[in-house]
Amino acid sequence: MNITDSTMTHKGYTTLIRFSAEDECLVGQLVGINDIVGFHGDSVEEIHKAFEEAVDFYLEICARSGHEPNKPYSGRVTLRLPPDLHARLAVEAQSNGSSLNN
Numbered sequence: 001m002n003i004t005d006s007t008m009t010h011k012g013y014t015t016l017i018r019f020s021a022e023d024e025c026l027v028g029q030l031v032g033i034n035d036i037v038g039f040h041g042d043s044v045e046e047i048h049k050a051f052e053e054a055v056d057f058y059l060e061i062c063a064r065s066g067h068e069p070n071k072p073y074s075g076r077v078t079l080r081l082p083p084d085l086h087a088r089l090a091v092e093a094q095s096n097g098s099s100l101n102n
Contacts, residue, residue: 007031008048010055013072017047030055033070 006017008028015028023040026047030037039054041047062069081089093100 008051010052011059013055013058015051017051028054030058030072032072035070 013030016031017028020027025040025042027040037054037058039050041050
């Protein structure tokens with residue numbers, strides 16, 4: 001049997017779902033944020049519901065406490081490039097009426 005990790009998304013937050021042989025249940029944790037938000041369930045239906053409840057609860061607790069919730073992925077990726085490659089890419093983008101950000 002080939003079992004793989006699965007992901008789900010709710011309100012922009014993503015979880016990685018795994019099976020815990022030790023606990024004999026499905027477990028999940030939000031990925032892409034610094035805060036730790038975890039949950040579990042005994043079935044696909046339960047883990048899906050627990051995930052959505054965990055995200056909603058996380059956002060509610062942040063709002064009540066005045067804590068800004070971690071945002072999942074900003075859309076920015078920082079790369080280190082050799083200066084000559086950086087320059088060539090910038091020139092190429094500009095010559096096409098664009099920028100490296102686009």
